[in-house]
Amino acid sequence: MLAFLLYAVPVLTIVVTLYIGFLGWKFYLDEVVRGGDPR
């Protein structure tokens, strides 16, 4: 079980991080690079 977790947890962590990073990148483009919605 521990041997399985030693591979599964880091792989899952990388996948989640990349997905959140992608959403964060879209937010960065919208809000910072393009200046966001007019307030």
Added chain:
Amino acid sequence: MTILDWALLALYFAALVLIGLQTIKRVENSDDFAVAGNRIIWPVFFGSLAAAFLGGGASLGNAGATYSDGYVYMFAFFAFGLQTLLVGAFVAPRLKRYAGAHTVGDVMAEHYGRLARLLTGVLSIALCAGILGAQALAIGTVVNATIDVPTVPAIVIGMAVVVAYSTFGGAWAVIQTDMLQFVILGVFLPLALIIGLFRAGGAGELVANIPDVHTSFLGDWTWAAFIGVFVAFLLGETLVPPYAQRTFSTPDSRHARLGFMLSGIFAFAFFFVTASLGLVALDLFPEIESDQALPTVVMELMPVGLVGILVAALLAVVMSTASSYLNSIAVVFTKDIFQPFVNPNVSPRQRLWVERALSVVVGVGATLFAVTVPSIVDALLYSYALWAPTVIIPLLGAVLFGIRSTPAALAAIFVGGAVTAWWTWGIDEPWEITGLIAGVVCNLVIFSIVAVLRPGGPAVDPVPAPRHEEVF
């Protein structure tokens, strides 16, 4: 380090500066500087909060402690993830009721008045200054342990970058650089574990080589020691100023709840990864000092190119925490001390420049103290132990139950702080009960009794004038 490694490390610093420059135009007023105009959606809140709370302790410290004591330290560290989940579920969404709030002091003032705001502000600044100084020292430690650059120039360069982007871009820059740092640490430290496992002959081989005591739940620890550390992680950093400030930066309670809870779940995985890196170090390098566990794995096992990125990842861990605390000091001082007690008529534009000037002054001060008199950083870190036994119970009483008893909050803050100090440094923590536990218990008892005896209070504070919104 090869030229490729140095180039990748330089690229990381250049990206931080670029983000800092790009976010300048988003900072037009104090709301932008403190809470990024309340526009931070849940994925960004999740990533930036995780980057802020995953500091040197969660990476270098966790790997080193697991190297010497085993997974028991990680299990105790899980209390932090549990606390983050609970705060995300029950407290963070309610914080969004305090429209216009930037700091914990804003909430305390709304319920308990100006003196509670002042005390919370002073405790917040002492806590943040200690942690900021510790992160500045950690920058030097990471660089010195990995690429053998002397500590002083490493701290100066690292902190100069942190101060530059925090000063100009405020919360926008801190949150966006946190996101970059989150991606770097969330991808490359787990990747380092996978590579380390292969170098150790596979996960099965590693588990077979590690002493059983290192993978058991309690290891060599007693239950009393475990509970002491568990409670410290459970309460010690609850809603410290940067986490509360980050929560205020979300647009509504849904984003606050989702981002906070997901970052708590992520913390469990990250703690497992860094703890397991400690076990890889124990298997392959059994003769090193425990605090060298993570740097040794990075420098000895990683291929060319990855070393530079992993040094950047370790720096990302400490720099993201440093910038969050630096930004909080500037915002807390301005909102909880300068505006209410020094210049109530300060304009929003002036407030922004006060916050920027403070970022520079505090950043330079923290760097100087870290370089010349690290004992001052050590002294400030004592304030870390005072946060939970003073502010947390009154804060939870306010946010969860709407309590407005000023005498209860003030008595609890004074008694909790005094008992913690006396228990820790006066009688040296008898019966393996930590000062934090003794202080929190006394704080809770005093707060409950006084709140029942004196339930209401004239909790009026015109700065800011919070507009309550019903969000549930």
